[in-house]
Amino acid sequence: MDLTAVALLVSLISVSLSADNAGGKARSCADVRQFYSGKGFTLKGVPRSEISGEHLRTCPQGYTCCTIAMEETLSNLSRQEFEGLVREAGHSIQASLNAQYRTFDTYFLELLNGSERWLEEAFVASLGDLYQPNARVFRDLYADLRRYYTGTSLNLEEVLDEFWMRLLERLLKASDPETTSLLSDDFLECASKQTETLRPFGDAPQELKTKLMWAFIAARAFVQGLNVAGEIVRKVSQVPLSLECNHAIMKLVYCPHCRGLGSVKPCVNYCKNVMKGCLANQADLDTEWQSLIETMLQVASSFGAEPSMDTVIYSIPVKISEAVLAMQENMEIYTNKVFKACGDRGEEGTPSSISEEPKKKGSTVTALEYKPSSKSAARLEVQVTDVSSKLKEMQFYWIQLPSALCSGKTASSTSGDKCWNGLTKASYLPEVMGDGLANQINNPEVEIDITKPDSTIRQQIMLLKIMSNRLKNALNGNDVDFQDTSDDFSGSGSGMCADHLCDRGRPPVFGPKTDRPRLYSYVPENRRVKGSGNQIQPSVVLLVLFLVTLLLRR
Numbered sequence: 001m002d003l004t005a006v007a008l009l010v011s012l013i014s015v016s017l018s019a020d021n022a023g024g025k026a027r028s029c030a031d032v033r034q035f036y037s038g039k040g041f042t043l044k045g046v047p048r049s050e051i052s053g054e055h056l057r058t059c060p061q062g063y064t065c066c067t068i069a070m071e072e073t074l075s076n077l078s079r080q081e082f083e084g085l086v087r088e089a090g091h092s093i094q095a096s097l098n099a100q101y102r103t104f105d106t107y108f109l110e111l112l113n114g115s116e117r118w119l120e121e122a123f124v125a126s127l128g129d130l131y132q133p134n135a136r137v138f139r140d141l142y143a144d145l146r147r148y149y150t151g152t153s154l155n156l157e158e159v160l161d162e163f164w165m166r167l168l169e170r171l172l173k174a175s176d177p178e179t180t181s182l183l184s185d186d187f188l189e190c191a192s193k194q195t196e197t198l199r200p201f202g203d204a205p206q207e208l209k210t211k212l213m214w215a216f217i218a219a220r221a222f223v224q225g226l227n228v229a230g231e232i233v234r235k236v237s238q239v240p241l242s243l244e245c246n247h248a249i250m251k252l253v254y255c256p257h258c259r260g261l262g263s264v265k266p267c268v269n270y271c272k273n274v275m276k277g278c279l280a281n282q283a284d285l286d287t288e289w290q291s292l293i294e295t296m297l298q299v300a301s302s303f304g305a306e307p308s309m310d311t312v313i314y315s316i317p318v319k320i321s322e323a324v325l326a327m328q329e330n331m332e333i334y335t336n337k338v339f340k341a342c343g344d345r346g347e348e349g350t351p352s353s354i355s356e357e358p359k360k361k362g363s364t365v366t367a368l369e370y371k372p373s374s375k376s377a378a379r380l381e382v383q384v385t386d387v388s389s390k391l392k393e394m395q396f397y398w399i400q401l402p403s404a405l406c407s408g409k410t411a412s413s414t415s416g417d418k419c420w421n422g423l424t425k426a427s428y429l430p431e432v433m434g435d436g437l438a439n440q441i442n443n444p445e446v447e448i449d450i451t452k453p454d455s456t457i458r459q460q461i462m463l464l465k466i467m468s469n470r471l472k473n474a475l476n477g478n479d480v481d482f483q484d485t486s487d488d489f490s491g492s493g494s495g496m497c498a499d500h501l502c503d504r505g506r507p508p509v510f511g512p513k514t515d516r517p518r519l520y521s522y523v524p525e526n527r528r529v530k531g532s533g534n535q536i537q538p539s540v541v542l543l544v545l546f547l548v549t550l551l552l553r554r
Contacts, residue, residue: 026050027260029065035257041073050260058247059255060423066258074254079246081253082278085405090237093394097230100387101223107383108149108219111313116142119317122368134170137163138320145212149220156213156479164205164323165192171324172338175331190342200334202326208319214477215312218299221474225296228467232289232460233397236282239456245278248446256420265411267419267428270445275402276433277446281454283435286398288464293395295471297388302475304384308377314370321368399435 026049033046045067053064056071066074119138123131141163148154169188195201241249252266252274276283303309327334411419417427422445430444440448473480 026063029260031262032065032257032260035262036070039077041070045069053258056258058250059258062259064258065260071250071258074257075246075250078250078253079241082249082405083241086279086401087237089401089404090233093233093397094230096390096394097226097233100390101226101230104219104226104383104387105223107379108223108309108313109146111310112142112146112149115313115316118314118368119320122317122321130174134174137166137170140166141316145216149216149223151220151224156216157209160205160209160212164201167320167323168192168195168200168327171327171331172335175335187342191338194338194341198334198337200327200330201323204319204323204326208315208323211307211312211315213479215309217477217479218302218474219309221471222296222299225292225299225467225471228463229289229292229296232285232463236285236457236460239281239454241278242448244447248274248277251422251445252420255422259424261420261425264418264420264425265409266406267421268406268410268413269430269432270419270421270428271406271410272402272432273430273443273445275405276435277440277443277448279398279402279405280435280437280440280446280448280450281457282401283398284437284453285457285461285464286396286435288461288468289398290395292464292468292471293391295468295475297391298475299471300384300387300391304380308372308380310376310380311370311372314372318368318370325367402435 028049029047033043033048036046037043047065047067050063050065051067053059053061053066055061055068056064056066057068058071058075059066116139120131120135123138141159144154144159144163148156148159168191172188172191252271256262256264256266307315418425419428421428433439433443437448437450437453440446441450470480
């Protein structure tokens with residue numbers, strides 16, 4: 001091609017561009033100036049008509065109404081607005097979880113308080129003045145149950161064991177006030193050991209333990225699940241945008257204004273690709289998030305199964321009254337055997353110096369029976385139904401978030417070529433990417449390194465796994481420790497425990513507790529049975545394992 005032909009071609013292109021630019025006259029930037037000032041920015045330096053856009057870093061470099069300073073300002077604004085939208089969406093989920101927590105917490109504590117009032121009223125009526133000196137035993141039980149429910153590090157079996165031990169001690173002393181001074185600590189310790197075979201309270205302690213362990217472990221794990229889920233949403237919603245995502249959001253939202261196409265909405269699939277790219281790490285929460293919600297739904301459903309939650313909580317006074325009645329009916333037989341075994345001052349085998357004359361029968365408790373009313377059953381059903389419906393609504397939150405953020409801000413799906421596609425007003429051809437980080441490798445809108453997942457979000461995924469496992473154990477009545485395991489997988493030491501969910505001061509443990517005492521391991525009040533000191537030290541165990549390893553390698 002000779003120089004004449006080249007010159008002619010350049011002339012034709014110039015004429016074409018000039019014609020495209022309103023017949024050689026630059027288009028007005030009045031709409032952009034009005035939009036820009038409406039955002040609260042100064043009009044100083046804002047062009048009155050289109051200028052060449054080769055200086056732009058994010059928006060298409062054609063004719064534009066934006067300077068590089070305007071582009072930077074709008075880019076910062078787009079980042080702030082997008083992060084605000086993500087936080088706002090997260091706040092709505094947090095608010096729902098917090099409301100569910102408050103509702104269930106109020107319901108559960110009302111049941112517990114009502115159970116305690118019923119026990120006190122019944123025992124005051126039947127025992128009269130004998131109840132008040134011993135009231136603290138029952139009040140301490142309910143106080144410990146509340147503390148356990150709210151997350152305090154307590155072994156629930158030990159709480160119940162200690163209650164029965166203290167109750168036995170009080171009943172022995174009350175059976176004959178004249179002999180109280182003869183009941184030494186050694187005698188009471190000996191007597192507590194005999195309960196394993198003599199079973200002075202009958203089957204009531206075991207029956208109560210079975211019911212309460214399930215109810216309180218499930219209730220505590222459930223409210224912790226609500227709190228952990230809310231905390232995860234809060235932390236993930238505060239993860240800042242990457243630089244690449246910021247460019248993509250700016251191009252989606254404000255570059256149309258720079259091109260004089262401010263009234264043109266983004267294409268639907270274009271918006272989805274931007275959002276899926278920017279929220280790729282968040283979408284990776286989906287699997288474990290769904291698992292957590294599904295397990296919480298199962299726990300919530302179990303509250304209405306037989307025996308229902310209200311029946312279990314109100315069984316506390318019932319089983320205690322049954323236990324006291326059993327003790328009173330068998331008091332003479334029990335004390336005779338205990339005195340024969342333990343002596344009057346704790347010397348085993350020493351004959352009792354207690355008078356064998358029959359004692360005058362004192363006040364007895366009244367056998368209690370709880371019959372759930374239709375009103376309480378209906379309230380429990382409402383609790384379960386409401387919390388289940390709210391949890392189901394948020395089950396797919398993380399993979400629905402990109403579409404939710406595009407909703408109402410994009411052109412209709414039937415708009416065809418009348419939407420903003422990132423370059424101009426035309427149709428958008430690329431396909432929509434899948435969910436999650438791995439599916440963004442070919443995302444045309446957001447450049448992402450899929451080999452570098454966000455560390456904060458990875459920590460939250462691990463926390464979801466831990467909480468789901470705790471809830472699954474709770475369904476089976478197994479209590480597990482929920483401790484700071486962040487160092488195990490992040491190395492950051494940032495802490496994975498939410499508020500009261502961690503037991504401090506002990507090595508990290510995660511699994512069912514196996515070192516629980518048996519039900520009737522009573523010890524006297526203000527005194528503990530000393531255990532043997534023959535415990536294998538960790539250093540010895542490690543040394544043995546090391547030697548075994550060396551032998552096996554040979």
